[in-house]
Amino acid sequence: MSPILVFGVIAGYFALLLVISHYTSKQADNNTFFTANRQSPWFLVAYGMVGATLSGVTFISVPGEVGNSNWTYLQFVMGNMVGYTVIALVLIPLFYKLKLISIYEYLKDRFGQNSYYTGATFFLISQTIGASFRLFLAALVLQIAFFDAFGIPFWVTVLITIALIWIYTFRGGIKTIVWTDTLQTTFLLLAVVISIFMIVDQMELKFTDVFSIVANSEMSTIFDWNWRSNTAFFKSFLAGIFITIAMNGLDQNVMQKNLTCKNKGEAQKNIFWFSIVFFFSTVLFLALGVLLYKFAMDQGIAIPQRTDDLYPLLALNHFGILAGVVFLLGIIAAAFSSADSALTALTTSFCVDILDIQKKEKNQKKTRLLVHIGFTILMFLVIIAFNAVNDSSVVSAVFKVAGFTYGPLLGLFAYGLLSKNPVRDKWVPLVCILSPVISVILDFNSETWFRGYQFGFEILLVNAAITMVGLLAIYRSKAEKRLSE
Template sequence: MRPSLPGGFPAIDVAVLLLYLAIVLWVGFQAGKRPKTVEQFALGGHRMPWWAVLGSLIAAETSAAFFLGTPAEGYALGNYEYLQLSLGTVLARVVVAYLFVKPYFAYRVTSIYQFLDLRFGPKTKSAASAIFLLTRLLASGARLYVAAILPVLGVKLLRGGPVSAGEELSIYAASALLLTLFTTLYTVAGGIRAVIWTDLLQAGLMLSGGILTLSLLFQKIPWGSSSPFREAARLLSALPWAETGIDPQKNLWENLGSIFSSDYTIWAALIGSTFTTMATHGADQDLVQRLLTAKNHHRSRLSLILSGLTDVPLVFLFLTIGIFLGLLARSAHDTRFPTQANEVYPYFILCGTPPGIRGLLIAAIFATAMGSLSAALNAMATSFCEDWAFRFLPAGSGDRAKLRLLRSATVLFALLCVSIACATASFVLHSPQSRILPIVLGLFGYTYGPLLGVFLLGVLTRNRGSDFGNCVAMAAGLGTVALLSGTPQGILGLVSQADADRLAWLPCVSFPWRVFVGSCSTFLVGLCFRAPAPAHPVVEEAESSL
């Protein structure tokens, strides 16, 4: 049975949290300055400094799923193998910076899926935009669920025991709704400028919270008679840092199967993670929209590459927190730690930190959730309106009507995110051993491969792919990922396990490889179609500048 939360929530924790929320709201309203045009709402007038864009990228990447999920990986696995994937994220950012960023500026797009419209046609744009909206909605809802873990665990600790599944789901729903409501206020009011400046504040709080947690854990762990720093260095250096997934006793095909079915290997880092990051940073409106707020593509590239260089130390920091939490639980023989890895770090924040610091760390979790959610809401509203809704406005509609529609779409997607968060919470309640990062990254894997594949067709070729052919190619990529990720076995298993076992011969790829498989399949099928010569003046002008 878990202990109750000692002393409840002291007033100082509540004061710290309320102060943080008040500052974020003030910064959001002050920075936004009520945008007057669609370009100001969506792109900040292309006037954001590169260092603010950098901070916003860091905040977007370090969502609540990262803040709580990365320590969960370190705690559950007890090693640094997940850190390998950071290598691919750095490499991918360099590729995206020099392959995608300049064309987006040259084509003068607000939604990056307008690039596909100009390059191929409306069918490709609509299909890609729909894939983005669906995937980002699912992923943002799952991230919102992660932020609600802390309030749920807090209620359990205050009661001194478990709560019913219905009550737990209600707490998840109420927490997600309140957090979304607060975030939507400044996102609707200030647009992308409010998002970026509040992201900068939230990135600083997140980093401070991680460093503070690590220092507290370092003091609590009994290191023995030798120097704590020497003992910690010796212990951490002995942990596995890399895994090849290759067994000399197996043949080539068996080793390939092992590599593609393993989550964390050096091959998944250099290939799988590279393609995943290329999709999230080159074909996802959420992150690319931040890049388009910079003054030009040179400063945008600088922000993107520097964000990759900060990714490795951030992942190392939060993995170390998870590993130290495992050391603390074992060294103290503490059986009070939650059985679910997802709840271990929130448990330590609530029960293992002093008042004041506890409030700061709770605020850091909310900061990571709000940073990723605000940008996602702005990006989904922008893509939905630019790619779909604006075409239905009366002819001659001005910026006032378009801004009203943009703000309404932001509220709509906020409500949908809350619904997805509740559905994710229900799934985890029925599958308590599910870990955060595979859930969130797994969602990307199914759809972002086809999305990346069609963008690669657009930037790497001049006359391959076609408006109709790209839709066929994306469908083929999605089908390939579904086939090779265990989906047929899972569906048949619901009916008959014997039928599912008949498909055991099918290879099954793990989540870091899904984007790679989907993008390669889409790209190869798309090459079979030929695009007509560009006739749009923007296309001709942009291609002449590339």
């Protein structure tokens, strides 16, 4: 694809985002930015969340990973479905009952101020690193596809990218994102559908042939019953449940969208319908993966060493201009749907949880604007730091470590919901710091200490369990609580 065409695609896409931002941010205030005035149609949120959940990494990786692990990823997604059910039936009613803006306000009511700050801080750290990492990958794609051709340095690419995100989110916040997510979901799914059409056309197949190719392929094997395997069913299924609860139900970035619905019932409908659409979208991605490998083998195209490169290679070089354009739009949509909502969630959490902005009578909008600018600059600096390291293994390790911060959040909420026992609030930060440290040590030494066993996603459960044991250790009797009050 020529750089001029790439520029046209990017410019056109952002023009659409700016138009949506203009219409959704009229008469916007802090309530609009934080909660969309709780007026979002549930079906709009449900559809848009598909694009937000399918990150740029997923968009590229899932079809390519079919060559390594078949359809075993679907076991994980089955667990996701159970996790979303828990979110809909347990967490949504709780958050609506408490009328929360930030979900970490629950920790203040349940444990105390220190626990509240701890939960919010863990979210801020993990979300800043995670969102920056995903945007870093998107910026690399844009750098290769367009900016390199004009000799523009990477830091300028990042600056332009993150500035554009700030421009269309700084006024409308979550209200704008609920609407832009629908656009992003559409481009994601359109990219997959058009890619499948191109494969069918170039291989001169009928659509009935597609079903038989996918169904009869060895790559379409779903279940892995070998308990030692990294893709073993129960390991993947349980991981799908608890990662969904931790990284969706206990993540302000995701839950902020759910809390824009008018009431609990509509938010629950949103979750249930979103999870169904997400499941079938994943099946579509997996089916595309089988067809990509079939196409490459039939056309004599060498399979890249990194399976993540297979879909970009074919879409940009072998499927024609239309497929290439839509693929590029899908990549941009997936990356920015994660980054824009993360920036809004970070701003919301810091304003509500750290600054307690609701209690300020003056300059609330100015404060929110300054915080939004601050996190935009912070994400820019983190991305530049990732690039300066110039070592993908180091960057991936940092991203993985950031994932450990969800363990304490899962432990805090699980303990709060499953037990009525109070804790010594001043010791909660220490427990939540030690839990991921111990988990990282266990993960690093697991092969040596546990006869070759390697932790996968289940390290999150270990992390959460350590947190809960720590909270039990700092148990405070009800008599102590009454005396302190």
